[in-house]
Amino acid sequence: MDTHTGQFIEQADPHVTIYATLSHTWDSEGEQTYRELQEIQRIYDPGGHRLSAINPTPTSMVSLDGFRYIWIDSCCIEKQSSSELSEAINSMYAWYRDSKLCYAFLADVSACGTTEDWKTQFSQSRWFRRGWTLQELIAPSEVVFLSQEWEPLGTKHDLAEAVEEITGIDQDVLKHELPLDCVSVAKRMSWASGRETTRVEDEAYSLLGIFDINMTMLYGEGRRAFRRLQEEILLRIPDQTLFAW
Template sequence: MYLWYRTAHICYAFLTDVPRTDNLTRRGSSFRTSRWFQCGWTLQELIAPELVVFVSKDWGIIGTKATLGALIEDITGIDRAILDHKTPLDKVSVAARMSWAANWETTRIEDQAYSLLGIFDIHMPMLYGEGSRAFSRLQEEILRRIPDQSIFAWTYHPVFTYDFPFPRPVTQTQREEEESHPELCVFPTLANQRSLLASEPSRFQHSRSITSIPHDDYLRRLGLPAGTNVPLHEYSNSAHGIRTELLIVPISDLVKYPPNTDAWHGWYLMVLPCESSECTGKGSLLARICCLSPGPGGRQLVQSGYVSLVESNGTYTLVHVLALSPRDLARFRALFHLSTVYIPHPERLCASAGRDAVTLPESDLRLTLSPWARAVLHGQGYDVTFESPPLEPRSYILTATSASVVFEVAFAFVPPPSADAGASAPAQGGGPRLEATARCLLRSPPAFHPQTTTFASLRSRQTALFSDMRFGVHTMRLTLEYSERGPGTAVQLGVEIIDVDLRVADG
């Protein structure tokens, strides 16, 4: 189809929702909001032809791709040089090309991938019924055909630039710089969609400015001479996933963590041969947050994650991809190492989500308060305690106290109903439930508000919301995320407190 459009003498785009009299430049105009610019299949109809004529719903000529180039670039985020065929597609990074499709929609989920085949010059079978597996197959084909690791630079949030403190101060100057650096803690978390491959094009919405750099330039920025044993990236399929080598650096060697915690083992920065024009400073490289865990036969499985960067003032930032400055690259050089890893096939990562719930004994279930939530609540004036009563090992009490309000939430794991006892059928998944009973005490004027809400069966790799609990002018929103950490099972709790005008006051 892409070739068909590419070789056409002229193509007409019939915009059925744009009148002839539309003011094109007006913000919110019918042209700007036309469904044509949201349909995934029309992306190649826009890029491939040399001449595109836009016509209104009454067949009046609106303009051409050339005459409306600046406006179309503003609507779609596609550089005008691409629209005018002055820059070939293979000069644009994979991440940037994916970003073009981030906000375009398709009726069938498979078409999210199939409508991009021409954009990447990929040939693969179209198998309707495979669902999201189509987009994974597309990315696997891209890995085999296009030497561009920007495919791993997808992110839910903008690329973050952080100037790391010295990990090991050795001089008086470095010690002074370390002491003056804003206090920052990093709390890594596995993403719900754990594969290094994105689950859909929308994951690339912040990747427009990302470019891939040549291998020799990559080595130079790392401070390694040309010919150093950092091979060109190659990928091979296996029953255990996609085998490759990644250049990584342990996060634990770079940042400070709260005391008495072992949750950070296995977390790394995956250094990519990519850069972002939105990051200041020449010579930087992008790095993705990832986690390495042991797999069958001692193989290292690499999964996607993110970190919460919490500053001393209580503010936090969620980061999937960050930029390493030349200064940091030089300081971390001795910590870089190549590791042979396996990128598990996405469907295998999520396979357990459809099975019955947590199979570990209830005694292994534990609830932890997200460290960033504790830090941010404290920064907003709440004293927070989270403890398990000694005589009730599967119960927890969260207390958040400020000058004006006291929140208390009691959590308890509730076993599934027993069919033998004549109880009704258990909730979907059949696992234990987590019940939350909340109380809110307003100090002025004095008022008391009780609430009870129940989260249904705990299912693996799931994030879920309780129903919002409203206490007068306050709303408490709770989220739960199941994860596997080491030999145990953790259900992580996130807390968000919202005031009456719906602005997030605390989180």
């Protein structure tokens, strides 16, 4: 999305565009979908008026930080198209990995009060318990954590020790000093063990990027999705720790 105009742009190769990403936990009452934004965009002059009806806080912040473009999974994917959804889920890790910066919005952490107050809230945030945010934490080279007031709390590098304690993910992985393929399958699986997803299939689909796996999306297959993921891991990664897990 163009933060200056509020319009979508088509970009098949994200490497040619400098952009930021937004990571957040889903809000069933506040999410704007791709089609809803398309409808808003039709109301305004596509030639350049800023679309104030589009969530102004992230787009304004990203623009002020010097980014012309932002990618947000909740509104930049046409989820009613099964083919686009499948492609997007298989490419999700790459979208976050290739972004210049990822903003992680923690809706349940307030910057008001003492440092100890927000650090306690930070450690208990549901953002660290959701399935999809695992790859959104690991994939980007840098993550900025934002409070519910959209105030910066610190970066992934600044808070690496605290994040490691919360998630069990080694600091050298968080800082991209150790490649994922140097980490055992069992260890990578352990990072997801305490996380939850709304759809049972997403327990598997949210881990595709963590294991560099591509799979067909079959919503409705239930727990079989995780079995298919394990089978794909066995085919691709010669690591017997999967059985230990």
